Amino acid sequence: MPNASPKHDAVWVRQLAAELKLTGHPAKGLLAQVELDERSLNAGGARIPFAKHAAFFELAAKVTRDGCLGLHFGQTRDTRDAGLIGYVGLSSPTLMDAIKNTSRYRRVFSDAAEIEIDALEEHGRLRWWFRGLGSQRSRQCIEFSAANFLRALREKSGRNLALASLGFAHPRNKNIDEFERFFGCSVSFGCQENIIEMKLSDLNLQVITADDRLLSLLRRYCEDVLSKHAAQAPPLVEMVERLIADRLTKGEARHDTAATELGMSSRSLSRKLAELGTSFNGIVGSLRKDLALRYLQESSLSLTEIAFLLGYTEVSTFTHAFKRWTGSTPAASRGRMSG
Numbered sequence: 001m002p003n004a005s006p007k008h009d010a011v012w013v014r015q016l017a018a019e020l021k022l023t024g025h026p027a028k029g030l031l032a033q034v035e036l037d038e039r040s041l042n043a044g045g046a047r048i049p050f051a052k053h054a055a056f057f058e059l060a061a062k063v064t065r066d067g068c069l070g071l072h073f074g075q076t077r078d079t080r081d082a083g084l085i086g087y088v089g090l091s092s093p094t095l096m097d098a099i100k101n102t103s104r105y106r107r108v109f110s111d112a113a114e115i116e117i118d119a120l121e122e123h124g125r126l127r128w129w130f131r132g133l134g135s136q137r138s139r140q141c142i143e144f145s146a147a148n149f150l151r152a153l154r155e156k157s158g159r160n161l162a163l164a165s166l167g168f169a170h171p172r173n174k175n176i177d178e179f180e181r182f183f184g185c186s187v188s189f190g191c192q193e194n195i196i197e198m199k200l201s202d203l204n205l206q207v208i209t210a211d212d213r214l215l216s217l218l219r220r221y222c223e224d225v226l227s228k229h230a231a232q233a234p235p236l237v238e239m240v241e242r243l244i245a246d247r248l249t250k251g252e253a254r255h256d257t258a259a260t261e262l263g264m265s266s267r268s269l270s271r272k273l274a275e276l277g278t279s280f281n282g283i284v285g286s287l288r289k290d291l292a293l294r295y296l297q298e299s300s301l302s303l304t305e306i307a308f309l310l311g312y313t314e315v316s317t318f319t320h321a322f323k324r325w326t327g328s329t330p331a332a333s334r335g336r337m338s339g
Contacts, residue, residue, distance in 0.1 A: 006112035006132045008053045010046035011081055012144070016060055016073060017041065023064070030059055050112035050132055051238075057140035068175050070140035074147025075182065079155055084222060085109040086152075089207075091215035095153055096203040099126065101215075105222040113145075124164060124198040132238040136245050136291050139170045142194060143179075149196065150183060156207045164199050167191035169246065171309055173301060190249065190309075236262075236272055240283055248288070248311040255280045289325045292318075296334045303330055 013036065021027040031037055034055040040046060061069040079086040085108050092098035103115040103126075112130045119125040128145065130138050146166060154161050162184025172189040179187040243261055247253040258280065259269040273279050288310045295306045307318035322330045 006050050006110070006130075007047040008050040008110040008112050008130075009083070010041045010048045010053075011083065012073075012077070013048065013053050013056050014041040014046070015077070015081070016057065019073075020060060020064070025060075025063055030063060031056065033059060047111075050110070050130055050138075053112075054130070054138040054141045057144065058137070061140050068143070068178060070142070070144035071147045071179060071182065074144040074149075075151050077148050077151065079152045082109060084218065084225070088215065088218045088222060089152065090156060090209045091211045091218060092156075092207050093210045093212070093215075094203065094207060095157060095205050096120070098153075098156055098207055099203075101219070105219075105226065108222050108225050120203070124200045124203060126196050126198075128194050128196070129169070132235075132242065136170055136287075136294075139168075139172075142168060142170065146194075146196065147182065153202075156209065157202070157205045158208045159202075159205065161202055161205075162199075164197040165195075166197070167193070167195045169194050171301070171305075173305075192250075193246075237276055237278060237283065240269075240273070240280065241287055244284055244287055245291075248291075249309050251311055251313075253284060253311055285321075285325070288321065292322055292325075292330065293333070296330060297337045306330070 017027040017031055017038070020030065028038060031041070034052045036048060036052055036056065040048065057070060061067060066072065079090055085102060085105055088101050088105055089098040092101050099115075099120060100117060103117050106113050106115055112132055114129050114131055116127040128142075130141065146168070150161065150163060165185050165188075166179075166183050167188045169191055170189065176187060176189070239262060240258055243258045244253040247257065255269065256266050259266045262269060264272075269280065273283075292306060292310060295301050295309065301309070303315050303318065307313075307315045310318060312318040312321070319329055322328070322333070326333060328336075
């Protein structure tokens with residue numbers, strides 16, 4: 001795990017580890033697998049690399065055999081456990097204000113979380129993602145954040161709200177009906193980006209715990225915290241990996257496209273990656289291999305679907321690449337994984 005990964009508050013990993021321990025899972029050993037320990041999680045104001053945060057959620061889903069762990073876990077949290085940012089939302093006058101304040105002060109809780117609300121007032125839409133890690137490697141965290149978001153809105157308004165629509169950038173072909181029951185709307189996967197759309201009338205609902213004087217104090221505290229805490233940009237390899245992961249399916253994971261996105265020439269990008277001991281094609285290959293193994297093991301996607309998600313136009317091309325990576329065919333590897 002890269003140590004320079006953007007930092008994220010440790011509270012949800014700490015609580016998830018505690019729940020795993022209660023259900024008989026070796027939480028301490030699982031934390032060690034992602035290079036975390038209970039002592040670091042329990043330190044006051046603990047923040048951990050988001051890459052490790054996401055990896056722990058994915059590992060927890062695997063060991064519990066709960067492919068919807070993020071969805072389930074997100075429904076059971078308490079907004080107050082998010083600390084300062086949670087109380088800011090609970091003290092805001094309306095749900096619209098709560099979302100705006102959360103977006104404005106998100107760095108108090110996480111350097112990795114990004115929330116874009118330009119279309120919130122007019123269309124009820126917001127986009128979100130996590131910096132430094134592609135959506136394919138943070139699926140459980142992304143699903144957790146969506147479920148926790150709606151649960152918090154229901155808590156703040158005292159109403160059983162439903163979203164207007166919800167879209168996730170990562171693929172899923174199982175348990176979609178469970179998502180739609182909780183969110184109360186159509187839920188799509190494999191979208192271009194993560195998008196929540198709310199009913200405009202719901203955004204104007206009053207927050208039942210609104211407190212103007214407390215909010216004023218909390219906002220001043222947030223401003224003070226932010227003035228002392230400058231978010232660190234993710235390292236180049238992580239930024240390139242995220243750009244690739246988000247563009248594989250669309251066939252846009254190209255060297256020149258990534259360089260343009262990063263504001264540099266293709267030659268400069270090649271040189272900088274070479275200085276780090278890697279290359280654009282090397283990152284593409286490593287990510288494809290990792291995702292291919294995950295898709296084969298954790299989903300019932302067909303080889304044609306997996307090839308498409310990895311940016312291959314032909315299954316034969318995917319099979320050839322997979323044999324080069326592993327010495328085996330995708331079908332044979334899936335058989336061993338399920339055996």
